[in-house]
Amino acid sequence: MTTILARFQLDYGDFKLDVDLTLPGTGITVLFGHSGSGKTTLLRCIAGLQRAPLGKLEINGHVWQDSERNLFLPTYKRPLGYVFQEANLFPHLTVRDNLHYGLKRIKQNSGTVKLEQAVELLGIGHLMERMPGHLSGGERQRVAIARALALNPEVLLMDEPLASLDFKRKQEILPFLSRLHQQLDIPVLYVTHSQQEVAQLADTLVILEDGRALASGPLPETQSRLDVPLAQDREAATVWQATVAEHEADYHLTRVAFAGGSLSLPAVDAEIGTPLRVQIYARDVSIALEAPTATSILNVLPATITGIADGRDGQTVVQMRIGNQALLAHITRKSALMLGLQIGMAVYVQIKGTSILN
Numbered sequence: 001m002t003t004i005l006a007r008f009q010l011d012y013g014d015f016k017l018d019v020d021l022t023l024p025g026t027g028i029t030v031l032f033g034h035s036g037s038g039k040t041t042l043l044r045c046i047a048g049l050q051r052a053p054l055g056k057l058e059i060n061g062h063v064w065q066d067s068e069r070n071l072f073l074p075t076y077k078r079p080l081g082y083v084f085q086e087a088n089l090f091p092h093l094t095v096r097d098n099l100h101y102g103l104k105r106i107k108q109n110s111g112t113v114k115l116e117q118a119v120e121l122l123g124i125g126h127l128m129e130r131m132p133g134h135l136s137g138g139e140r141q142r143v144a145i146a147r148a149l150a151l152n153p154e155v156l157l158m159d160e161p162l163a164s165l166d167f168k169r170k171q172e173i174l175p176f177l178s179r180l181h182q183q184l185d186i187p188v189l190y191v192t193h194s195q196q197e198v199a200q201l202a203d204t205l206v207i208l209e210d211g212r213a214l215a216s217g218p219l220p221e222t223q224s225r226l227d228v229p230l231a232q233d234r235e236a237a238t239v240w241q242a243t244v245a246e247h248e249a250d251y252h253l254t255r256v257a258f259a260g261g262s263l264s265l266p267a268v269d270a271e272i273g274t275p276l277r278v279q280i281y282a283r284d285v286s287i288a289l290e291a292p293t294a295t296s297i298l299n300v301l302p303a304t305i306t307g308i309a310d311g312r313d314g315q316t317v318v319q320m321r322i323g324n325q326a327l328l329a330h331i332t333r334k335s336a337l338m339l340g341l342q343i344g345m346a347v348y349v350q351i352k353g354t355s356i357l358n
């Protein structure tokens with residue numbers, strides 16, 4: 001399996017970047033953190049737009065930087081796509097010409113993504129003869145992403161590509177981004193400070209703070225780590241990858257399977273086997289010591305407590321595992337004491353609500 005090794009040390013005076021990351025060579029890795037945490041600086045180091053004095057970067061086994069050997073591949077020699085916050089299309093060229101621009105310098109048909117496939121994936125076939133000035137912000141950004149993909153990159157770097165769009169446009173474009181990682185093998189490094197984008201897109205999450213990686217790993221594990229601030233947040237949630245297993249038409253329900261069992265959800269219009277992302281807010285999870293026998297809640301699952309921490313405002317944050325899946329619960333401190341919750345205890349979780357993200 002391909003991996004991305006990224007080790008950088010850089011000093012701007014007030015700000016220092018110091019990261020040592022091993023990231024998967026597939027799927028979407030979200031670089032998440034507050035403004036000023038170093039997300040863009042890290043992405044620029046990976047692109048070679050910023051040269052970290054101490055740095056090692058290896059993509060797919062190819063070394064793009066190794067300061068010990070004084071090796072630094074300039075940006076134009078790095079097979080990458082870069083999507084910025086603003087689409088940066090040439091205003092005097094049609095969408096078609098924008099897409100073809102830059103293709104001349106790369107070997108056609110040598111890689112995994114063809115221009116036609118990028119156009120199809122981003123749903124922009126009907127826009128090919130338009131000028132950028134006649135596109136919506138979301139359409140412009142889709143063209144910019146297709147243009148980056150058509151370069152056949154070994155890695156796609158995206159720096160807050162939705163930040164300049166309003167809520168409605170963001171919602172329009174997110175499904176296209178989800179499709180990228182379902183249908184392409186290119187690793188995507190995606191910068192955002194939006195928890196919603198993390199939930200909808202991330203396979204791997206890197207949490208940056210003050211130029212350092214506080215945590216890095218698969219999304220549900222990283223979201224539910226008790227030593228990073230996300231788990232304490234009022235909007236704390238865990239996102240599970242699941243697949244549609246069965247439709248219970250009489251009840252208007254769909255059963256989805258995940259690594260630790262199955263969940264009943266309000267009916268989903270999707271074929272059996274369709275992958276789904278299911279978000280479970282920590283506030284929607286309650287805990288019982290015995291299997292509740294009389295309850296209206298459909299999703300009751302056996303779990304093991306793996307961590308307990310104080311939360312805000314009289315809350316306790318409980319980290320659990322259900323099969324291979326991590327889950328967070330926010331319960332009152334009083335309930336945690338009354339139940340005598342401890343690490344290693346076998347409990348039952350009741351999930352009051354779920355939301356489907358794709």
Ligand SMILES: Nc1ncnc2c1ncn2[C@@H]1O[C@H](COP(=O)(O)OP(=O)(O)OP(=O)(O)O)[C@@H](O)[C@H]1O
Pocket residue numbers: 012015033034035036037038039040041042193
């Ligand atoms: N060329 C530079 N010279 C000096 N300081 C810089 C330079 N570029 C960025 N910085 C500083 O480095 C820090 C990290 O900036 P960076 O843009 O990487 O953060 P970010 O997490 O992407 O923030 P945002 O979400 O606001 O874009 C900031 O304090 C910024 O002011």
